[in-house]
Amino acid sequence: MKMIVAPLLRIFFRPWLEGAENIPDEGPAIIASNHLSFSDSFFFPALIKRRITFIAKAEYFNTPGLKGKLTAAFFKGVGQLPVDRSGARGAGEAAIRSAVAVLERGELFGVYPEGTRSPDGKLYRGKVGGLARVALQTGAPVIPVAMIDTEKVQPPGQVVPNFGIRPGIRIGRPLDFSRYHGMENDRFILRSVTDEVMYEIMRLSGQEYVDIYATAAKRQITEDKKRADAERRAAQKAEKAAEKEAEKAAKEEAEKAAKDEAEKAAEDEAARLEQEQQEQQDKPE
Numbered sequence: 639m640k641m642i643v644a645p646l647l648r649i650f651f652r653p654w655l656e657g658a659e660n661i662p663d664e665g666p667a668i669i670a671s672n673h674l675s676f677s678d679s680f681f682f683p684a685l686i687k688r689r690i691t692f693i694a695k696a697e698y699f700n701t702p703g704l705k706g707k708l709t710a711a712f713f714k715g716v717g718q719l720p721v722d723r724s725g726a727r728g729a730g731e732a733a734i735r736s737a738v739a740v741l742e743r744g745e746l747f748g749v750y751p752e753g754t755r756s757p758d759g760k761l762y763r764g765k766v767g768g769l770a771r772v773a774l775q776t777g778a779p780v781i782p783v784a785m786i787d788t789e790k791v792q793p794p795g796q797v798v799p800n801f802g803i804r805p806g807i808r809i810g811r812p813l814d815f816s817r818y819h820g821m822e823n824d825r826f827i828l829r830s831v832t833d834e835v836m837y838e839i840m841r842l843s844g845q846e847y848v849d850i851y852a853t854a855a856k857r858q859i860t861e862d863k864k865r866a867d868a869e870r871r872a873a874q875k876a877e878k879a880a881e882k883e884a885e886k887a888a889k890e891e892a893e894k895a896a897k898d899e900a901e902k903a904a905e906d907e908a909a910r911l912e913q914e915q916q917e918q919q920d921k922p923e
Contacts, residue, residue, distance in 0.1 A: 657809030
């Protein structure tokens with residue numbers, strides 16, 4: 639990753655990095671980053687000297703097919719931890735235990751507090767639980783990170799990245815939450831810690847903040863798209879129906895005009911014949 643991928647990224651994308659000095663050379667720390675693109679998992683780990691272990695959604699590890707196997711191999715190779723995002727409490731507890739183990743080894747643990755990629759480039763509400771609980775349980779500092787323009791390099795759903803765009807990484811100063819030590823089961827404290835981290839990420843990234851979860855925003859965007867598609871299809875159907883009705887009316891009008899013209903021609907012909915007959919009768923013998 640660091641010997642091959644990082645040089646290639648620097649050559650083709652020339653990413654910039656600010657605040658690298660805020661990441662300690664040794665010792666545990668939690669990296670909390672916004673999440674704009676799949677390419678975040680390449681740029682940040684490749685450009686930082688130390689190894690960072692992120693949790694990644696379980697789908698990256700168990701998707702069938704060649705692409706799924708390659709994706710799983712990549713995430714395993716860079717030391718990512720699979721986490722089930724289905725909402726099962728046991729899966730969340732397992733992820734927290736894994737994160738604690740990483741930090742207890744004196745390593746860096748990375749997390750995306752939004753829980754998923756932003757659907758539109760905005761910053762969404764951080765999820766309470768993992769980030770805050772791990773920080774309070776271990777006492778490790780939280781380092782806020784802002785990924786800049788990575789969604790332009792690789793928009794959601796796009797496989798081949800866009801070249802000619804220079805993304806960036808801005809790293810903030812470590813946040814110390816030792817004042818809340820022993821309060822990791824207080825949900826109000828967890829919310830406060832999470833919001834403070836999200837505020838710092840917003841300040842670093844310059845993103846517009848939306849106080850709802852990104853998963854809810856994705857559902858709303860999907861529903862809006864479905865509704866817009868349905869309205870578009872209905873409008874197209876109505877337009878076609880109007881066109882057919884107009885064609886039918888035009889055809890009926892043309893047929894009526896042709897009928898009227900034929901009747902007039904027949905009347906004219908009858909009048910002509912009648913006139914000829916009258917003229918024949920009026921001729922002297």
